[in-house]
């Protein structure tokens with residue numbers, strides 16, 4: 488017997504999601520099924536699949552799965568989309584162990600806009616996690632052009648490289664895939680390639696763990712801004728230009744990371760298995 492599932496397709500600055508609601512009935516997709524659904528030619532096509540459920544601690548809970556079917560601990564762009572689905576102007580989303588607080592802002596174009604408090608970055612090597620105790624902010628690699636990187640966790644692991652010119656997509660694909668499963672990262676890593684434009688402006692392309700090159704990565708923009716700020720390359724407020732659009736990042740005195748950007752509904756669909 489075929490079972491029908493409803494979903495909503497949304498995106499945040501191009502990073503796109505198929506959002507299923509478990510409050511309508513139990514959902515359990517295997518990683519193979521998620522991978523199949525993520526296919527842009529034969530499936531729904533998405534970077535991440537999101538499952539919504541009830542939360543005891545927040546307005547709603549979201550669980551995140553990458554296009555390859557692997558689970559992820561957080562997702563900044565999806566948080567704004569889920570905030571929009573709550574219909575609330577202020578609220579909180581449970582994501583893993585974190586609570587992400589959100590606030591609706593006046594829209595600039597016709598797209599709803601939200602600020603999400605993504606919480607504090609984690610710099611401890613074993614929490615990112617790294618496989619050996621080294622300084623995450625000064626990582627050395629023996630790879631031409633990528634000798635120096637920095638890592639942290641925004642709930643999920645990120646590696647950041649800065650380059651004097653923006654990296655071409657071909658190189659992002661090649662080196663992103665190479666670092667995603669580098670032995671230093673036992674749970675693999677999202678790889679951020681950043682170019683500082685000025686002290687409040689970054690150009691960024693991200694190769695996401697489990698999803699490859701994305702039009703935008705919210706937690707990647709946060710991680711990159713935090714590392715750039717820690718290295719005194721930018722001020723505490725910056726614009727991050729990604730291939731799909733711009734996110735605004737603010738780092739508070741307490742080192743909480745506020746991310747602002749759009750949340751766009753694309754269409755509602757159904758899929759059956």
Ligand SMILES: N[C@@H](CCC[C@H](N)C(=O)O)C(=O)O
Nearest residue numbers: 559562563564643704705706
């Ligand atoms: N697109 C996301 C991050 C999604 C999860 C990531 N690929 C991971 O595996 O950690 C964002 O906007 O933060």
